[in-house]
Amino acid sequence: MRLDDFDYPxxxxxxxxxxTxxxxxxxxxxxxxxxxKIEHKKFSDITEYLQKGDVLIINNTKVLKARLLGHRQTGGKAEALILQQSPENCAIVLIGTRGKVKKGEAFVFADGTIKLTTLEKDSIGRWKVAVEGDLNSALKNFGLVPLPPYITKKRRTKETTELDELRYQTVYxxxxxxxxxxxxxxxxxxxxxKEIEKIGVEILPVTLHISYDTFRPVKVEKIEEHKMYSEYYEVxxxxxxxxxxxxxxxxxxxxVGTTSVRVLETIARTKCPKGWTDLFIYPPFxxxxxxxxxTNFHLPKSTLFILVCAFAGIDxxxxxxxxxxxxxxRFYSYGDAMLLL
Incomplete structure (x- = not known):
């Protein structure tokens, strides 16, 4: 199928x-x-569509304050999203800055307490960097909520608020x-x-730690050629x-959500309750x-929108x-929701 099939204005x-x-x-x-049939409701009305015996699957992963603001050692502003810490004082990161990032370039973050030097870049834009300083301490003291770039761009600030720390996180x-x-x-x-449990719905947690690949743009015209890289899951x-x-x-x-879907459909196929999944769900599935x-309302041409189309049909x-x-x-991360029955 063609990527353009999953576009919308x-x-x-x-x-x-x-x-909200x-x-x-x-x-x-x-x-x-x-x-x-389509109906318009408030989210609190979801109890009307649940029944005794249903099983509600939630993803209990917790969002890290994984974003750091700083600058190139040469002076230009920069930010880093810490995707993974590696042994030997290294990390896997995304770096945002004006201009091209070069191998061997140094960046300073967290009021000068952290220095990241680029070592090598992979095929999807992630950098392996050498870390000088206490990265865990820097994230604890200076880390920001990793809001999607379209939110910070529209707000015209890269800073986040206490409300973001509370609301860009599930209660569970x-x-x-x-x-x-x-x-x-x-x-x-x-x-x-609690109201849902009173109905007789069983609420069960799974874990999928969301990394870059969940929101990485699809850049191939034939969606079958898009490769998902692995994310850790556990049940x-x-x-x-x-x-x-x-x-x-x-x-x-x-x-509840596309990440829970990917965990469920992974264990349905592998029978392994934990590991790494690269399952890419697209029609037909x-x-x-x-x-x-x-699910929320997702970006056009994204793997999330493609997954939802696989479940309910493109039309x-x-x-x-x-x-x-x-x-x-309201659309995207802070937007409204859709229940597909």
């Missing part, structure tokens, strides 16, 4: 740059795949490891989760058994575990997105 004013006042105040688009985040939030989960409050043996038992019993498996999906998803745009829904 979006008015720029619908790109959300701030969270309350987590559950987002809009919720209900899409029924069997009837193509417990396992450190991500450089982006599993955004479909941002809409849940602790109170709403406890108990949760794994409960998921497969629920599926055998005919109960609905409802995935046979979903073995996921029955329903909660239906494009129709749903048109309805969302027509009704003023």
């Amino acid at each position: 979006l008015p720029e004013n619908l790109i959300a740059t701030q969270p 006042p309350e987590r559950t105040a987002s809009q919720l688009l209900i899409v029924c795949r069997s009837s193509n 985040a417990t396992k450190n490891g991500s450089v982006a939030a599993p955004t479909a989960g941002l809409h849940f409050s602790q109170q709403l989760l 406890s043996d108990d949760v794994t058994n409960r998921i497969f038992q629920a599926k055998q019993e005919g109960r609905r498996i409802i995935a 046979e979903f073995k575990l996921v029955d329903c999906m909660l 239906l998803i494009k129709h749903a997105y048109k309805e969302a745009i027509k009704n003023g829904y």
Whole structure:
């Protein structure tokens, strides 16, 4: 399939740059795949579409303050997104700055407490760097929430706020490891989760640590040629058994977000409860575990939008997105949500 098949026009004013006042105040688009029926609700109304016996799968990864501001040693402004710390005082990072980054170039971050020197660049733009200084301490004291670049660009500042620290994180985040939030989960409050449990819905956690590859742009025209690089996932043996038992019993498996979908469909195929997954889901795809999906509205031509199209069909998803745009829904990470039944 061609990448252009997964494009759609979006008015720029619908790109959300701030969270809603309350987590559950987002809009919720209900899409029924069997009837193509669409309904407009508030996120707090999600309980109307859940039933006793359902299994709600959440990704409990926690977003790290992985972004550092600084400058080139020659003076120009720069920022670094720390993707992974490696042995021998090295790290894997993305570097943002004006002009080309050269091998052997030095950057200074965190008020001069950290120096990163570029060693080698891989095929997807990540740099391996030598680290001078205490990187963990720098992230703790100077690290910023790694908001998507389109948010900081529209805000016209690279700084983040205390509200971002609170709201660009799910209420059930417990396992450190991500450089982006599993955004479909941002809409849940602790109170709403309690209400969902009272219905008789089983809420089970999985972990997928979101790295660069979840949001890396697709640059090939034939989507089948796009390569996903591995991200770490983990599911406890108990949760794994409960998921497969629920599926055998005919109960609905409802995935919160595309990352939960990728974990579920990975273990359905490998039967391995933890490891590294490079699963790229695109049409046509046979979903073995996921029955329903909660998701935000994603960037055109992204692997996330492609995954959603694989689940519900390109035509239906494009129709749903048109309805969302027509009704003023907010898009992307801080935006509204869609429940695919």
